Amino acid sequence: MGSATYLPTDLQRRYRQILDEAREDEARVRDHDGTNLLILPEERVRVLRRLSRATASLLVLERALSNSGRRPLELTDYGEWTWLRALDRKDLHEFVHEVRDAVIIGVMEQSSRLLDEQLRAWRTTAQEAEDPLFCAIMRGGLSEEDFVEVSRPEASPGEDTGSSAERSAHGAE
Numbered sequence: 001m002g003s004a005t006y007l008p009t010d011l012q013r014r015y016r017q018i019l020d021e022a023r024e025d026e027a028r029v030r031d032h033d034g035t036n037l038l039i040l041p042e043e044r045v046r047v048l049r050r051l052s053r054a055t056a057s058l059l060v061l062e063r064a065l066s067n068s069g070r071r072p073l074e075l076t077d078y079g080e081w082t083w084l085r086a087l088d089r090k091d092l093h094e095f096v097h098e099v100r101d102a103v104i105i106g107v108m109e110q111s112s113r114l115l116d117e118q119l120r121a122w123r124t125t126a127q128e129a130e131d132p133l134f135c136a137i138m139r140g141g142l143s144e145e146d147f148v149e150v151s152r153p154e155a156s157p158g159e160d161t162g163s164s165a166e167r168s169a170h171g172a173e
Contacts, residue, residue, distance in 0.1 A: 005030050050112040054119075055103055057081055062096055065089070081119070086129040095122050 005028045006018055021027040022039035029037045057079025064077030073092075078084045084092060099122075102115040128134050 004028070005036065008032060044110060047106070047110055047112050051103055051106045051115065053080065054099065054106075054112075054115055058096065058099055058103060061092070065092060065096065083123055083126045086126045091125070091129070098122070 004021075006014065008029065008031060011018060011029065018027045018029070018039065023041060026038055026040040029039065031037060060079040061077060061081070061084070064073050073085070075082055075085065084095065087095065098118050099115065102118045106112050106115045
C-alpha cells in the first residue's frame with residue numbers, strides 16, 4: 001500500500017504514478033480543505049459494499065433469532081433476505097452459520113463470490129420450501145408404505161431386449 005498522501009496539484013503532474021498505486025491497492029489525495037480522498041479499484045469498493053450489506057442483514061437476522069424465543073419472525077427480521085421466511089428455525093440457523101463463514105472468507109479474500117454462491121443456493125432452497133408438496137416430502141418421515149417390492153419388467157412381444165453388441169455376438173454363433 002502506498003503510504004504517500006498526494007496533493008491536488010500532484011494529480012496533474014504525477015497522475016500515472018497515482019493511478020498505478022490506486023490500481024495496485026489504493027492512493028490517497030488530500031484536498032485543499034484537508035479532506036483525504038481514497039482512490040481504489042471500483043470492483044474492490046463493490047465487494048466491500050456487498051459484504052457490508054450482507055453483514056448488516058446477517059446481524060439483524062442473528063439478533064432476531066436470539067431474541068425472538070419461539071415467536072414468529074417479522075419480515076424486517078430477515079434484513080434484505082425476506083425470502084428466508086419460508087425456512088424453519090433449524091434451516092435459518094444453518095443459513096446464518098454458512099453465510100457468516102462466507103462473509104469472513106469474503107473479507108479475507110476481498111471477494112463476494114462465495115457469499116453470492118451461498119445466497120443463490122439458499123434462495124433456491126427457500127423457493128423449494130414454499131412448495132407444500134416438497135415440504136411434506138422433506139419434512140415427513142418414512143413409513144412402511146413408502147417401500148414396495150418391485151419385479152424386473154418383462155419384455156413385450158416383439159420388443160428387442162438385448163443390446164446391439166449382444167445381438168452381434170449371438171448372430172455370430
